[in-house]
Amino acid sequence: MEIREMNRKAVLVLEEWDPFTIGSEGYETQIADVITQLGVLDHPSDLAKEIQSIYKTSFEKWIPLERCVDISYKLIALKYKAKHII
Structure with missing residues (x-):
C-alpha cells in the first residue's frame, strides 16, 4: 500500500468514526x-493525544482519550501496513 492509498483509507476510517455524530x-x-499528524507520529498514544487536541480545539468538546486511542490504533495499523509492504 502506498502513502496515497493509506491516506485515503485513513480518511474513510475517520469519516466513519464521527465522534460527535454530525455526519x-x-x-x-x-x-x-x-492525516498530517499520522505522517509524523508513530505511537498510538501520541497520535491519540493529537486527535483529542485537534477535535477539542475545533468543537470545544472533549473526546475521552480512550476513544481517541481506539481510532489511533486503527490509523497506526494502516500506516505500518503501508510502510511494510513492498
Missing part, C-alpha cells in the same frame, strides 16, 4: 489535520 462531512479540516 462525516463535518470533519474535513480535522481529518486533514489528523
Whole structure:
C-alpha cells in the first residue's frame, strides 16, 4: 500500500468514526489535520493525544482519550501496513 492509498483509507476510517455524530462531512479540516499528524507520529498514544487536541480545539468538546486511542490504533495499523509492504 502506498502513502496515497493509506491516506485515503485513513480518511474513510475517520469519516466513519464521527465522534460527535454530525455526519462525516463535518470533519474535513480535522481529518486533514489528523492525516498530517499520522505522517509524523508513530505511537498510538501520541497520535491519540493529537486527535483529542485537534477535535477539542475545533468543537470545544472533549473526546475521552480512550476513544481517541481506539481510532489511533486503527490509523497506526494502516500506516505500518503501508510502510511494510513492498
